[in-house]
């Protein structure tokens with residue numbers, strides 16, 4: 167089968183198409199014919215090697231971690247799926263790549279695809295849906311009426327997290343560039359700061375929750391808008407000691423991460439805020455719950471661009487420009503009507 171693989175660390179030049187054997191499945195796995203695979207910024211970071219201490223990959227490794235497709239084989243211990251089911255899944259950090267014609271997906275990572283979504287739309291959801299849920303609902307425990315700041319509202323995470331925060335009953339502020347102001351309003355943002363014209367830290371006050379989505383000092387600035395007792399949940403780091411502990415990392419890594427996060431934790435404490443780093447984990451049951459909201463049109467997938475499989479590298483390069491408006495998805499199987 168055809169797959170997009172990372173041959174060795176050192177950047178995008180080591181990402182190539184390869185012919186691999188079709189994966190064989192274990193008793194607790196399903197074999198999925200991948201119809202579409204969603205791209206995420208981490209797919210551009212992994213090839214650089216900078217995540218080596220955190221994500222252990224056996225190279226060559228198939229790229230990607232968000233997929234939607236059809237079950238073509240089930241393992242002997244699988245109970246929730248049968249051949250022919252349309253599913254979607256995040257295989258992030260499970261050593262299973264999505265940018266391949268077939269993927270062996272652990273049953274616990276998959277959920278039935280909402281029927282109202284096509285494969286491209288479904289493949290756009292897992293990483294951003296699970297991350298938003300784990301950050302806002304589980305970690306920050308967002309309550310109705312709370313004020314939530316979601317910077318970079320037009321991106322993959324932002325376009326989903328704004329919708330989820332609204333679903334949880336929050337008042338949502340976001341930041342974006344001038345051309346995307348209307349777009350993020352339509353997603354549900356109550357306060358929109360056009361960062362080309364205004365500084366969000368001069369306009370917003372008393373926020374209960376901040377989602378850390380942007381590097382370059384934005385996290386530190388966001389501390390100026392929070393109230394005592396607030397939660398700062400960062401997706402972009404720095405990782406903290408609790409994260410190292412959860413991943414069973416050794417003493418040295420715990421020490422390194424506590425050093426890296428010391429400054430932001432101290433700054434947050436001064437404001438009475440709690441800082442934590444979140445690293446998304448696959449969760450088929452939660453994805454099924456998100457799927458229910460999608461099926462009922464309480465949440466909507468936001469797809470910016472679709473690339474055919476042969477142009478997956480161009481898709482990664484487009485995402486890497488950091489201007490995506492929603493999600494970038496690679497299509498491996500065209501629907502019959504379009505083919």
Ligand SMILES: NC(=O)c1ccc[n+]([C@@H]2O[C@H](COP(=O)([O-])OP(=O)(O)OC[C@H]3O[C@@H](n4cnc5c(N)ncnc54)[C@H](OP(=O)(O)O)[C@@H]3O)[C@@H](O)[C@H]2O)c1
Nearest residue numbers: 207297318320321322323342343401444445446488489490
């Ligand atoms: N820790 C985890 O488990 C986890 C999970 C998922 C994602 N992440 C991380 O979260 C970050 C966001 O991911 P993503 O998928 O949303 O990325 P993305 O889709 O590539 O984000 C692109 C968006 O960022 C916006 N943007 C860029 N600079 C901005 C600025 N200064 N102010 C406001 N908006 C700005 C752009 O909007 P404009 O064109 O309007 O500027 C664009 O819409 C990435 O670093 C990713 O790796 C972490």
